[in-house]
Amino acid sequence: MSLVRERRHQEPLTLSIPPPLYIRIAGVPSPPSFSLSSSSASPDSSSPVETLNDLEKLTVLGRGTGGTVYKTRHRRTKTLYALKLLRSNDLNATAVETDILKRIESSFIVKCYAVFVNSSYLCYVMELMEKGSLHEALLARQGFPEPVISSLAYRVLQGLRYLQEMRIVHGDIKPSNLLINEKGEVKIADFGASRIVAGGDDYGSSGTCAYMSPERVDPEKWGFGKVGFAGDVWSLGVVVLECYLGRYPLTKPGDKPDWAALICAICCNEEVEIPASCSPEFRDFVGKCLEKDWRKRVTVEELLLHSFVINRL
Numbered sequence: 001m002s003l004v005r006e007r008r009h010q011e012p013l014t015l016s017i018p019p020p021l022y023i024r025i026a027g028v029p030s031p032p033s034f035s036l037s038s039s040s041a042s043p044d045s046s047s048p049v050e051t052l053n054d055l056e057k058l059t060v061l062g063r064g065t066g067g068t069v070y071k072t073r074h075r076r077t078k079t080l081y082a083l084k085l086l087r088s089n090d091l092n093a094t095a096v097e098t099d100i101l102k103r104i105e106s107s108f109i110v111k112c113y114a115v116f117v118n119s120s121y122l123c124y125v126m127e128l129m130e131k132g133s134l135h136e137a138l139l140a141r142q143g144f145p146e147p148v149i150s151s152l153a154y155r156v157l158q159g160l161r162y163l164q165e166m167r168i169v170h171g172d173i174k175p176s177n178l179l180i181n182e183k184g185e186v187k188i189a190d191f192g193a194s195r196i197v198a199g200g201d202d203y204g205s206s207g208t209c210a211y212m213s214p215e216r217v218d219p220e221k222w223g224f225g226k227v228g229f230a231g232d233v234w235s236l237g238v239v240v241l242e243c244y245l246g247r248y249p250l251t252k253p254g255d256k257p258d259w260a261a262l263i264c265a266i267c268c269n270e271e272v273e274i275p276a277s278c279s280p281e282f283r284d285f286v287g288k289c290l291e292k293d294w295r296k297r298v299t300v301e302e303l304l305l306h307s308f309v310i311n312r313l
């Protein structure tokens, strides 16, 4: 955790905010900037961020594979935002993510207020999630009690239900993409691996291997089909079990979770071990999420009615 704190608070701010030079991407209005939406849920809906120069950088919140996330403050309104700077070498993928973000308006999903694009960077102005990611919370706490996991699962399921209604597969549900705000509410973030399914088959394969479902890791074995939404349910199952155990649950403690070990754990191992100490409701909930055959796996709608979730509301 000390490493995480160090990363979050002490990292030097070496990356300067790109100059406000804008290019047009498919389906997105261009220069000089655009706001995706303004809503009453916005901390500052009457005065959205108009240019990147409106924001001053405060600290680094974290780094992902593609870029860095900063805590920023609007110079005039003093509203705090998270600013994610991503190197943008794939504008097609970017257009999908931006299109998805434009459509989303849910209290279970991290709000994106504006997107700025230049030739090197994509800049997302997002709702600040003060308590960081579930990944960091897990490093600090090493597991959560079931009531906490139940309310977390409920919020993620509500977010997934919203996305499914929009025909959006998230594709990368994992602890570092679940962010926590000041009130302790969990929201889904990061649509870099997402896709919009038009009702046909879904062959999406980007995402993070450790949280990928068997049918995404080995589609030939488990069969192609309308698997995207079921894949998000599997990932949720891995996340909630990780929340209970305080460690990645599909490999043995101490095992090096390299690619081969992960593939084996996801696709070959007979059944995922669920500890005897957990409640029958939790065991049933996790077992249903981690059903290897996506055709038999529980749906988001069914999980929202599961006793593990509704008994604790």
Ligand SMILES: Nc1ncnc2c1ncn2[C@@H]1O[C@H](COP(=O)(O)OP(=O)(O)OP(=O)(O)O)[C@@H](O)[C@H]1O
Residues within 6 Å of the ligand: 061, 062, 063, 064, 065, 066, 067, 068, 069, 082, 084, 110, 126, 127, 128, 129, 130, 132, 133, 135, 136, 176, 177, 179, 189, 190, 208
């Ligand atoms: N809106 C936000 N508010 C507060 N902190 C954030 C926000 N978005 C991201 N972060 C922090 O920045 C970190 C990096 O986020 P980012 O989305 O770039 O990568 P990641 O999801 O951790 O990893 P990757 O995308 O490479 O798989 C997160 O783990 C989180 O700690």
